Amino acid sequence: MEQIFYNSYCPVPENQRPLNEFLNFKQSFYFKWLNQKLTNYLFRIILLSIVIFIFSVPIANFYYCYFEYPTKFIFLNCFIIIIFQTLIIIRICLTSFYIKERLNKPFIEYEESSWYDCQTWVKSIKVLKQDRLIYYYNIFPIINRLKKIIVYLILVYNIGFIFNILI
Template identity: 35%
Template sequence: MKDASVSICPVPEEQRPVNEYQELTESWFFSWGTLDWPQYLTKLAWVWAWSCSISGPLAAASFAPAKYPAQFALCGAAGAGFILGLALLRLYLGWFYVRSRLWNPTVVYEESGWYDCQSWPKTPEVLLQDQLIVNYQLEPILKRLRQTFYGLISLLVAGGLIWNCL
């Protein structure tokens, strides 16, 4: 039997924050944040490797690989890192949006279009459930994405320092 507070919720099913969260966990791209560390890093390594196929020729146009191999490698890796950073940013923003929808005590929704915005104050039970999801499910995902950003930035800074030594 469904909880009475959920059944009186006027928010359409697809706009309920808990359903948006579930949708992200089941999506192809956003589910990467829920994977174990080795699987997660493997996905990111694939993005970086495919990004090298874009940034490599651009780096080769600037630095001939035979004449400047270190500059070519650093420039290609930095370009691939930039594309990886964009993918990570998209992951972070998607999860952060759902986090803010779950954490907020009111749900803003649209009944039939963008012009009829409504809001529904969450019941204490729904708010508690949503905040538990944020604390125990979303915060670890967002923490992992922040750590990945810090690692990527560290690698880019290290590449810049190596570049200055060349």
């Protein structure tokens, strides 16, 4: 994606421009997961769950021995998996909301030096349109998918919590 609308007069350093921040986010590991089809995405989430499960077994075994309390052991592992997945989703949400805010604002706040001096640059109309199009076609669908994922994780967490109380 070319930065044709950020002209040479733009005083914002390249690494602080919203479009470059979006491109860096787009190159990230988790963004690629979120843009895949639902089946591929679910496969990756299940694979991540298996990896987290492998690392959570010693932690859960410390609290509940598998041979004495197998149901509590399994529920504790599921709880650890859900917590780690939730932390990953929250991290992606925070990055998405930050980029959304930077793309939608009609101005860019930036720093020229290493200490905080908070300069602002007003975007031209072309730059603002480009940034908002990027938001509506790339970031907005991800935010909607993340909202659904968070609702499902909360639902699974609550069902597991209620089931754990009953057992």
